[in-house]
Amino acid sequence: MLDPVELLARADKWFLGCGDGIIFAPPFAQWLDAPGFWDEATFYQYVIGPLYTVTFLDNEGRELTAKLVDRRWTPAELTCRYELSGGVEATEVRTVQPGGVFVSEWRLHADVPITLHGVAWTTQDTDVVDLDSVRWDGAALGFVRELYDRRNVPLRLRAELSCLGGATSWDASLSERTVLQPYWKFAPFAEHWRQEALPSRVRPFGIAPNGLLYAAVHRALTRGVTDMNVTFALRLTPADEAAIGHTRARAYTPRSTAAVGAGYATLGGASRRRWHEMFDLAPRFTCSDPYFERYYWYRWYGLWLNAIAPGTGMYRYPTTCEGIGSFHQPIAYSAPCHVRELRWLADHDVARGVLRTMFAHQRQDGSLHGRVYLNHLSQTDFYHADWGGAFIALDAVAPDESFSAELYPQLARYAEWLLGTRDRTGTGMIDVIDQYETGQEFMSRYLAVDANADRYGWENRLHLKGIDATVYAYSLLRALVLMAERRNAPNEANDWRAASERIARAVRERMWSPDAEIFCDVDPKSGERTSVRAAVGFYPYFTDLAEAIHEAGLTRTLLDPALFWTTYPVPSSALSDPLFSAAAEWKGKRHACPWNGRVWPMTNSHVVEALGKWATPARPKLRKAAAHLLRRFIHMMFFNGDAERPNCFEHYNPFTGAPSAYRGIDDYQHSWVADLIIQYVCGVRPDQQGLTVDPLPLEIDMAELSDTRIAGHTVSVHVELDAFEATIDGERHRRRIGDPLRIEWS
Numbered sequence: 001m002l003d004p005v006e007l008l009a010r011a012d013k014w015f016l017g018c019g020d021g022i023i024f025a026p027p028f029a030q031w032l033d034a035p036g037f038w039d040e041a042t043f044y045q046y047v048i049g050p051l052y053t054v055t056f057l058d059n060e061g062r063e064l065t066a067k068l069v070d071r072r073w074t075p076a077e078l079t080c081r082y083e084l085s086g087g088v089e090a091t092e093v094r095t096v097q098p099g100g101v102f103v104s105e106w107r108l109h110a111d112v113p114i115t116l117h118g119v120a121w122t123t124q125d126t127d128v129v130d131l132d133s134v135r136w137d138g139a140a141l142g143f144v145r146e147l148y149d150r151r152n153v154p155l156r157l158r159a160e161l162s163c164l165g166g167a168t169s170w171d172a173s174l175s176e177r178t179v180l181q182p183y184w185k186f187a188p189f190a191e192h193w194r195q196e197a198l199p200s201r202v203r204p205f206g207i208a209p210n211g212l213l214y215a216a217v218h219r220a221l222t223r224g225v226t227d228m229n230v231t232f233a234l235r236l237t238p239a240d241e242a243a244i245g246h247t248r249a250r251a252y253t254p255r256s257t258a259a260v261g262a263g264y265a266t267l268g269g270a271s272r273r274r275w276h277e278m279f280d281l282a283p284r285f286t287c288s289d290p291y292f293e294r295y296y297w298y299r300w301y302g303l304w305l306n307a308i309a310p311g312t313g314m315y316r317y318p319t320t321c322e323g324i325g326s327f328h329q330p331i332a333y334s335a336p337c338h339v340r341e342l343r344w345l346a347d348h349d350v351a352r353g354v355l356r357t358m359f360a361h362q363r364q365d366g367s368l369h370g371r372v373y374l375n376h377l378s379q380t381d382f383y384h385a386d387w388g389g390a391f392i393a394l395d396a397v398a399p400d401e402s403f404s405a406e407l408y409p410q411l412a413r414y415a416e417w418l419l420g421t422r423d424r425t426g427t428g429m430i431d432v433i434d435q436y437e438t439g440q441e442f443m444s445r446y447l448a449v450d451a452n453a454d455r456y457g458w459e460n461r462l463h464l465k466g467i468d469a470t471v472y473a474y475s476l477l478r479a480l481v482l483m484a485e486r487r488n489a490p491n492e493a494n495d496w497r498a499a500s501e502r503i504a505r506a507v508r509e510r511m512w513s514p515d516a517e518i519f520c521d522v523d524p525k526s527g528e529r530t531s532v533r534a535a536v537g538f539y540p541y542f543t544d545l546a547e548a549i550h551e552a553g554l555t556r557t558l559l560d561p562a563l564f565w566t567t568y569p570v571p572s573s574a575l576s577d578p579l580f581s582a583a584a585e586w587k588g589k590r591h592a593c594p595w596n597g598r599v600w601p602m603t604n605s606h607v608v609e610a611l612g613k614w615a616t617p618a619r620p621k622l623r624k625a626a627a628h629l630l631r632r633f634i635h636m637m638f639f640n641g642d643a644e645r646p647n648c649f650e651h652y653n654p655f656t657g658a659p660s661a662y663r664g665i666d667d668y669q670h671s672w673v674a675d676l677i678i679q680y681v682c683g684v685r686p687d688q689q690g691l692t693v694d695p696l697p698l699e700i701d702m703a704e705l706s707d708t709r710i711a712g713h714t715v716s717v718h719v720e721l722d723a724f725e726a727t728i729d730g731e732r733h734r735r736r737i738g739d740p741l742r743i744e745w746s
Contacts, residue, residue, distance in 0.1 A: 021328075058086065079094075151378050683696070
């Protein structure tokens, strides 16, 4: 049976987490070869480092230098093998456990009996440490550090360094500043070593408090044996739990999971079990194509790595962060993507939690925060996002009248704010007022209405009727129609329907460019289309806004190699754009997040969805194109085409597929992919009325999705080359690919 933990194993990754919001994911790790966790960790949106390292000594207190032999990563652990001087072989298993516990678990072997000592130690700059907090409490050596996030909001964290089973001795003292590196030769502990131990004292003082705090815990290992074990840990918790409403959130525990083998006697084993339980929530998927199979499970790993458990600070519900580093918080732009993916889990409250987290903090005027931080809502930005499309997608898999009733007034308030402030004159088109709120900065589409648009920050100085924002507004209104009808509120439903029809007319009549054959933004001053070809111009195709007369936008514009159909489609701006760059450069300078030609998984998710909707058997050209795009999209997200090394960066080169590795932001959940595999590799496409099963012609030897729950029904699909078999509530249906199966829910 496929084991996702082992399937994803590789030697070149290091990110670790357990689904509770606290992770070890340094974008540019420098000290992976050193034992322990010397690189920085992320506590929700706060970055803290270094954590600690581990050194082994002989009975005289001399260091046994450690040489890394190899490293092996899985989502559950990072396993490192070392050769220690003196002929000792050592294996370290690093894990992140629930509650902010960073564990270094050791097994050591020598050919002859030997006596060893293990020391876990850290170095902290006293500028960020409360020296009065440094103390030994009988079990751990602790201190309080002050951190600041990107909005300069402080958080005090307590760090506790310990040895499981108890420490033999400990030490804490100050030093004038030197390098912050995990080398024993730079630490003062060798000078303090006496009679096979540290002095077991805490001395956080000197003639001046500035400098470095050195803190260590020591464990004497069993004397005169060949095999030894020792485990060290550092735990991070808020120093003032009441300040953030901390209720000791734990890693997400599934309500119902498949049985996992017993016998886990180590913390590494416990981490494996936890990851198996999280993976077991997702539908089982196997495929003869290693790219599809591995990426499917890699996406679930990324979602769980960036998950946040409920019960801490602003997070009353389970939710997911956009990514690592500065993106490690729930962000409005990516939240609808997470809903589309998480809707397939056995526990639908996870997907609902993503929406609840954002709407629980809705502003008084009805607008939404762009980010929800652990402990504040300061400078949270704003993003246009597809809230309506996300709800409709979730509702198709997991309809729930009570959740619909709960969310309806919040979505309605947002829609009223959006229409009232971003379309004051009732044009049916939505205003974009800076380049950042679309999530897509540095594009010609903004310069078309303001030559200085790329020089503005979050200043709301731009004025553009945006096609993407308008499509999102349309989906929102269609969702509100559905929800109002369920509430038996026909007048409200009619009002929302009328507003959606106004948008539909504007998109079809004013935003469609017959000349450019693509949907375009509109300059509100002139009322004219900008005619800038951008990938967002394909967004209407994943709704019913695009009609048969607009098909040329796909067949001639999207599929044109001179515009969008690159080696790895689809670039965010057309190749014909005068500012197009495949190299992430904007006006000659490489940028962090340019949208003038790079391939963004976020956009590709939308375009695959659009092509998939139009790829009916009656449109063989688009059907073939949809299969090609999905395959190239997923192949792009592997280092050098290596099927064992998936990734997910912010953006990629449209000709080479090279990722934005210079940003360091891997495992970025700014798109949806597992959902696309379920919908278009396996063909499983639910809606509010029923289910269509229609796999794309990918010519895959085998793909199988097992026992997926959809609207209270159990669905499995087995695909082989040109045929598929769908089993729905035990009833089998066999079809040729190209002959869709349609089941109406009764």
